Amino acid sequence: MSRVVIVSNRLPVTVERAGEAVRVVPSVGGLATGLRRPHEQGGGPWVGWPGDLAGLDPEQQARVEARLSDLRLAPVHLTSEEVQRYYQDYSNALLWPVFHSFPGEVPLEMGGAAEYERVNGRFADAVAATARPGDVIWIHDYQLLRLPALLRERLPEARIGFFLHIPFPSSDLFRVLPQREALLEGMLGADLIGFHTASYMRHFSSSVLRVLGAWTDVDRIRWRGREVRIGVFPMGVDAADFAGTAHGADMDEEVRALRRDGSRLIVGIDRLDYTKGIPRRLLAYERLLREHPELRGKVRLVQVAVPSRTEVGAYQEFRDQVDGLVGRIHGAFATPTWSPIHYLSRGLDRAQVVALYRAADVMLVTPIRDGMNLVAKEFVAVRDDGDGVLVLSEFTGAAAELAEAVQVNPYDEAGTAAAIQRALEMPEDERRTRMTGLRRRVTRYDVHWWARTFLERLREAPAPVRPQGLEVSPRAAVQDALSRLRAAPHATLLLDYDGTLVPFAPTPELARPDRELRDLLRDLARHPRLAVHLVTGRQRDTVDRWFGDLGIGLHAEHGFWSKLPGNGWQLAAPVSTAWREPARAILEEFAARTPGSLVEEKSAGFAWHYRTADPDFGAAQAHDLMLHLSTVLSNAPVEILPGALVVEVRPQGVDKGKVVARAAAASPEGSLLAALGDDRTDEDMFAALPDGAIAVHVGPSPSRAPLRLAGVPESRAFLRGLL
Structure with a gap:
């Protein structure tokens, strides 16, 4: 079996320093957890940034490097300026809002592109230095969009996979990015590109067509003499591990205290990110309390908001907005013996998170845009008691799988409030029926299924070959x-x-x-x-x-x-002209039906140009036009010839x-x-x-x-x- 080389922005460890002692401890999170088994069993290195080690003395750095080597972790060391420009300014301040359909959050000065290219090149050098012939290389996420193509230049015959863990935006939004061509060309350096949902894959295909002019044939794209496969691989969680943690854990004391007054618990656990929909969720909860005073004193929202990307200005303003809403709701509805919100602006350890999952009567997962959202699946995995209701945004990747959840439009404040009320009042038999269906899918299609399926598909892809005949001549x-x-x-x-x-x-x-x-x-x-x-x-x-x-x-x-x-x-x-009028009528009809297209009449034939038409629609119309012309003119002495965004009809010979x-x-x-x-x-x-x-x-x-x-x-x- 070939080795698996994993590449991600961060290594799956954290370097902790306590005085003179340094420790390398495993990180928690979906990616680190999901790829732990492929890394352990794959035999190859994991390439990524180990974090800022600048504060360590030479001896400590040597100990850390030795420990990373023992763990088969290959570090790519970045300067603080590189981290700021490549990671904060470009990946987080520019790519993140565009890919999550938030063009209004794009900064006026879009910097960091040069550093993004340079750092992706450094990752390519690091992977090329450690890879062996026959390795399977699996690259992850939006910080490394250029890496597949840069690595392909260094290792033309490598087998390369890429997985995008966030949404891929519509082509109209993607084209906001000044480096849109380079980013798509970067991704197309892979042999297999994976997405969480079919809609993300469609958006990618549309962008490739509109920006690069390359057509997708179902699940593959011909690009520069290679065949690039694309596919849908919804990521799961380690359901068995979460269930085991829940089974052996006692109720956290802090969580137990939240129930002492008999309140039913509504729980939300999110990073403090504008994509997570926390302000709209708070407004919906406020509306619920205002319209249903009988719930006051009987329910409590536990909202965990883990600080995230605090260096980015948009996040600092967002935190102030959330703090203000929490204070407003508390001031309007709190009594001496009851608080409507228990707000935690910090991270919790795994045991505390599992305790909240177990205690929740209603779990709110209502982002306004999310690639997958593993919190929803973690909640389901923990609830081996078969109870609890999941209220899930339809704008998460998980919504495509978790049909038994109560799905909501998070932009609809009244609808979300009504959904929370419905969840609180849901009969036990319905709650258990829904949870049974959710658990069946989450436990069967877990994170190990996701990793195994992607790697199997990557290994089954056509063997990478050096493109023949499409290179510029020496x-x-x-x-x-x-x-x-x-x-x-x-x-x-x-x-x-x-x-x-x-x-x-x-x-x-x-x-x-x-x-x-x-x-x-x-x-x-x-x-x-x-x-x-x-x-x-x-x-x-x-x-x-x-x-x-x-x-x-x-x-x-x-x-x-x-x-x-x-x-x-x-x-x-001399040629026959009897076919011209039928052909002209068909072409004019298609021109009328396809905005941006036109018919060019020649003495010998016609040309239907669709260069300024919508690329997806124009390509589909061109296909239909050729079929229609082939049928109507099947016995005429003409040729129907596709060209560069043109369909021509000309006399035979x-x-x-x-x-x-x-x-x-x-x-x-x-x-x-x-x-x-x-x-x-x-x-x-x-x-x-x-x-x-x-x-x-x-x-x-x-x-x-x-x-x-x-x-x-x-x-x-x-x-x-x-x-």
């Missing part, structure tokens, strides 16, 4: 092609336009040639040993207007029309490959032919080149061309190299 190969062209007695260039000589534009008319390109083509045409042919899918009138004065060969509508220097436009071959013979016939005998293109239509041109010719693909898509340039700037630089 500089030496490009220079060799240039040398051959410069040394040839005569060379003929066949050049595509959109995506090869100019970048794609939202609409065809906006991709006009700039002065630099026109000067380049004119200089090439004037060279005594070069002939230039522009081979494009654009209409002949447009091509003539833009390039007719440059003295180059022009071939419009994929070669349906040709114009050689000194001659007029000539039709390649007319393609760029036919231009090669015409250009060769117009060139001196023995001319060296070279073709540059970027999409499917240019493959016909490459296929028609004679032996010994030079074919150059521009961009990242698959191609038969043996040479590849990165993009339009490199394509122009290649042509300038001929001068």
Whole structure:
């Protein structure tokens, strides 16, 4: 069995210092607990930040390092500035609110991106230094979104998994991030990407399509010659361990005191974070007491709010808001013998938390956004007495699994108050029926099931291979092609336009040639040993207007029309036109139904462009359009051709490959032919080149061309190299 290398922002330990003594103690929490068994059984290291060790003297640091080594923990040491910029400023102050759908919490100055990239690179170096061939590498969470791709650069054949423990936002929100392309490309360095829920996975797929233009086929994405799998793996808790703790624990004295006056307990345990919905929960509880005075003196809310990210300004303001609401409710409803709220602004140990779970009549888990929320599952795991009611926000990942909970919209104050009242009044048989269903799922699909399932899926994924044929050609190969062209007695260039000589534009008319390109083509045409042919899918009138004065060969509508220097436009071959009206009607209908799309009419055929349409909807419409056209025009002499955000309908037998013979016939005998293109239509041109010719693909898509340039700037630089 291959080793498992785990990578997370923090190591699963805490370094404690007491005078001269230092201890390395296990951390508590969902991730540390969930990955403990894979780490113990996997045989590999756990890579992460050990915390701030700057205050330790050299001898203490040596003891800590030795202990970490014994535990198979590989530390990545960070400076205080790196922690502030990478962790606080970027991960927590920027990524956290965007991923949790809180764009209003995004700071005006979005700093830390450079440090985030640099620290992710340091993690990549650390993993590469400790990994062995055949290892399975499992990376965790939003602090390391760039790591899979950076590690892929260092270990191209590694098997890499990535799991996101927080929500993935809608594509509209994700695109708030200035580094959105880099973050997605980072995640796509993995072989398998896991999410808690299907909705998070859909949001990710939509963002990949909208930002990077890569389409998701059910559960896989083709990206730079690799297949990236995506999947849903809802994380659980160590249900057996929690049940064992609950079974052997006595009721905590502090918890027992809360019940001495006979009050029924409503419990909330959260980090003090604006995503957890504590203020709205307090408002709902206040409304409950105001509308149901009979509950005063008979219920008590125990709210634990563990301080979190106190260095971030938004959290300090949030704490003041919670403190103010607690004081308001207490002042309005407390009596000399009863307090409506028992508020704890500190962390509790595990025994105290379990005691509260056991004592709760109603457990409130009402975040306004949460990736999973393991508190809900911990509560269920502890309640082996079969009683208690879980009130759960529908905006948690857990809501997709825990159908027997009383689910609420935490933004609905009245609805949440009514749900709490319903939970307090729920008959015992209903409480037990609901808890039975909850416990069945929580105990069966625990954290060990989660880890085992993800690692099995990662091991079953196609073996990682170094991408073939999609890398930019080495500089030496490009220079060799240039040398051959410069040394040839005569060379003929066949050049595509959109995506090869100019970048794609939202609409065809906006991709006009700039002065630099026109000067380049004119200089090439004037060279005594070069002939230039522009081979494009654009209409002949447009091509003539833009390039007719440059003295180059022009071939419009994929070669349906040709114009050689000194001659007029000539039709390649007569074609049937009976199919045009049915095709036009279908294309116009789809353009009307797809905002942002348009129909470009040509003398030979049509092009339906959807570059400015909604990417998801446009891609789906393009698929439906091709099916519809294929059915209606099944017996017509036409081809239906998908391109870069375009669907073209053109006569059969007319393609760029036919231009090669015409250009060769117009060139001196023995001319060296070279073709540059970027999409499917240019493959016909490459296929028609004679032996010994030079074919150059521009961009990242698959191609038969043996040479590849990165993009339009490199394509122009290649042509300038001929001068």
